[in-house]
Amino acid sequence: MKALVLAGGKGTRLRPLTHTSAKQLVPVANKPVLFYGLEAIRAAGITSVGIVVGDTGAEVRDAVGDGSSFGLDVTYIAQHAPLGLAHCVLIAREFLTDAPFVMYLGDNFLVDGIADLVDSFRKADYDAQILLTKVAEPQFYGVAELGPNGEILRLEEKPEHPRSDLAIVGVYTFSPAIHEAVRAITPSARGELEITDAIEWLIARGHRVHSHFVSGYWKDTGRLQDILECNRIVLEMINGAVCGAVDGRSEIAGNVVIEPGASVEGSVIRGPAVTGADARVRNSYIGPYTSIGDSCLVQDSEVEYAIVLKDSTIKGVSRLTYSLIGRNVEVTRAEGIPNTHQLMVGDHSRVQVRA
Template sequence: MKALILSGGQGTRLRPLTYSIAKQLVPVANKPILHFVIEDIINAGITDIGVIIAPETGEEIKKSITNAGFPAKFTFILQEKPLGLAHAVKVAKDYLEDDDFIMYLGDNLINSGIKEFVEEYKENRYDATILLKEVQDPTRFGVAVVDENFKVQRLIEKPKEPPSNLALVGIYIFSPKIFSAIDRIKPSWRGELEITDAIQELINQGGMVKAHKITGWWLDTGKKDDLLEANRVVLDDLIQRDIRGKIDEQTKINGRVVIEGGAEIENSIIRGPAVIGKNTKVKNSFIGSYTSIGNNCLVENSAIEFSVILDHSEIIGVERLDESLIGRKTRVIKDGSVNKAVKLMIGDDAEVRL
């Protein structure tokens, strides 16, 4: 079995941040989202991995994966234009050949992992397997109708009147039969080849499509608030206390906090779960729960909570920075004296004075 990770797209919902970084490389808990996806796939025993890339961000994706040193073989496949998930599968046909494969959207995370679903698929040889999650607002998602045995009967993309609350998670397992189904569908009103249409065509032709309902968390990190929530959940679920940096006697560390090597903390309070990256300096500051601060940052005379700060950024004199996403090489400096919370989403290479 092979894997196909979709790491194309323009990340418009995360702009301005994604003008200069691929959305799949935005970190949660100081690790790119894409790296969590790759680790999940390798943990399921799949080491032959294709990665769909876009012209705008492809080289950055390649560099990130190559430098990480994953124990897997990677093939990078260019999708010239974002013409749909089914189109991405079609573009990858020469790579996938006649193998079964798992398709995983590169900005999705699930806490249960895919290993058990892959093993169950191999045992039963379905034509496809999809993962579903109960959601409060099914109109925002592709929705599935299943029978009592969780055999998929019908798929509807973003229905106005949802027949169920079971949304499609961005993880699928396919047999090679999906290619003939894709060949029989036409572009949607968006001009894209939709994977939901392809799966429905597979069902129409008598294919066996099995669904699994996941009960743990599922995170689609396509928007700022979703990404901050992903950071919160991952920190809450995965972080254990690990102090490798330098801490002075005045500093207090409470709870599950990771302070990476080369970091220096002076006269500050760090309240977990939180992560402080390599070579980052924190002085006279409060770092609250659910905060990830990247590598080579400076935080001075500031309070930060429920935020993600990317590498090489500086936060100076900000009384309270809350629910914020700050890009790389960005400086946020407060010169005034008014005490007010600040909520920001700032792209790379910026400077903000408050």
């Protein structure tokens, strides 16, 4: 069995961060979301992995390499434009050959992994298997409508008026029958080859398509609130480990990870929280559910329920929360008068300030 991991797409809901970075590499607890997926694939006993990449392909290649660090053999498949999930299957035909495979959306996060899904597919005679879970905002997802006996009646991709609250989780398993389906369908109104259309094609022709519900935690990390929630969930599972330097004036409480080379002076860190390698925390408060990236500086500030990516500086900020700060960002307090906010903000950004 093989795996097809999708790591392209535009990541429009995480702009401006994803103008220059792959959304799949946004870190959760200081580890890229994509890495959790690759580890789950290896834990399911799959080692041959094709990764579909787009505009940010170079960054993904640099991060993953040949896959050997994950125990995988990785092949990269270039997609010139985000033309849909079924299009990814179409262009991966040579890599997939006639092997059954799992398709894993690289920005999805499942705490319990995919071993159970893969095992059930291997033991059964299905041509497709989808995972479902109930969500509060189904219009942002592929949605399944089930009959009274749990049979799949209809699948829709990001419908304006969803027929149910059952979202299709971004992990699928397929037999080689899917290749005929993706060749047979036509682009949707969104201009994409939808995997939901391909699965419906299979159903209409009598192929066995199975669904079951996700038992553990799942998130699509395409939005700010979702990636912060994933960060919270992962941090709740960490074990504290202080490998950096903490002075006698500092207080470390709860499960806190301080990576090698990091230093904490005159500060309070309340876990669960992670401070990355070579980061510096000076006279500051780091609150629960916060991930501070490598080589960051947090000085004279308070940060809580936030993700701060590597090489960024937060200085003189009285309270920063519910935030995602990109790489090489400076967030500092303005000095002097008048008492104003001074901003340099890129396209598609969101800034909230208190008057």
